[in-house]
Amino acid sequence: MSEENKSAPQPLPSDEQLFDELLEILDLKQLGELEFEGVSKDFVGPRVFGGQVLGQAVVAASHTTDRPCHSMHAYFLRGGDIRESIRYVVTKVRDGRTLHTRQINAYQKDKLIFTAMASFASKELGMNYQAEAPEVHAPEDYATDLELLGGMPMPSQLRDRVMRPRYVQLKPLQPNNPFKPEKLEPHQAIYMRAHNAAKKELTPAIHQGLLAFMTDYMLLGTCLLPHGISFWSGHPLQAATIDHTIHFHRSFDATRWLLHDMKSDVTAATRGLAQGQIWQDGKLVVSTQQEGLIRLKED
Secondary structure, three states: OOHHHHHOOOOOOOHHHHHHHHHHHHOOEEEEOOEEEEOOOOOOOOEOOHHHHHHHHHHHHHOOOOOOEEEEEEEEOOOOEOOOOEEEEEEEEEEOOOEEEEEEEEEEOOEEEEEEEEEEEOOOOOOOOOOOOOOOOOHHHOOOHHHHHHOOOOOHHHHHHHOOOOOOEEEEOOOOOOOOOOOOOOEEEEEEEOOOOOOOOOOHHHHHHHHHHHOOOOHHHHOOHHHOOOOOOOOOEEEEEEEEEEEEOOOOOOOOOEEEEEEEEEEEOOEEEEEEEEEEOOEEEEEEEEEEEEEEOOO
């Protein structure tokens, strides 16, 4: 190969290619009746993206029951290595008439990196109530995060990573310069979707896995807003998700725009807690909560 060809820029992957790669992450290999294997990918760097593990855990447990997940409570115990596959071991804790309960443990090289409890329930009719939906413009009125970032000056050593193609489409409603963040109220919202360009048929478990993947975007960052700090601002920040909770209230389509409305009420003792509500077509479909480590190393 000539030197000219070696240095030629590679064509950017299409939305369809990116979506297919995301589906491959959720296409687990079955090792046994209750044991599955998932591959890892560089979504945020050499450590496994928490959303990847959340999505794979939901799908792994879904393979052991015929009911959709309604809640999952997860703990991240160790950072994962994207060079290694992840083995998911599901335990059938209880199969009741109303609820099926599962425990999911994730291992890399026999080290436990993640554990979760998930509950599954059949759909039933019952009482209905929800809070008022946020009053926001349609997603078409907002720019993607890549469009916004492309117009910002940034350190040259970060540009390739910051501007690389996204596996999901993100549209922030309150754009903030992550390289020079201001102190803001701890509240933000984002439109998000997995872009199914080819209109492929997906199971309810895959829709839940895709949304679980997306819930790890920006939740912990909400806790940083009142401090005028971001993951890209150059502060000596140590940050990692500790635990993550998802409640699935209603059916949804993860390939259509969803609004994730997030807030944080407290940062204390080197931890931050954020909550989110996810809306589609005016319906509250999912609630989220995440606690994470946020420590300035100089402290």
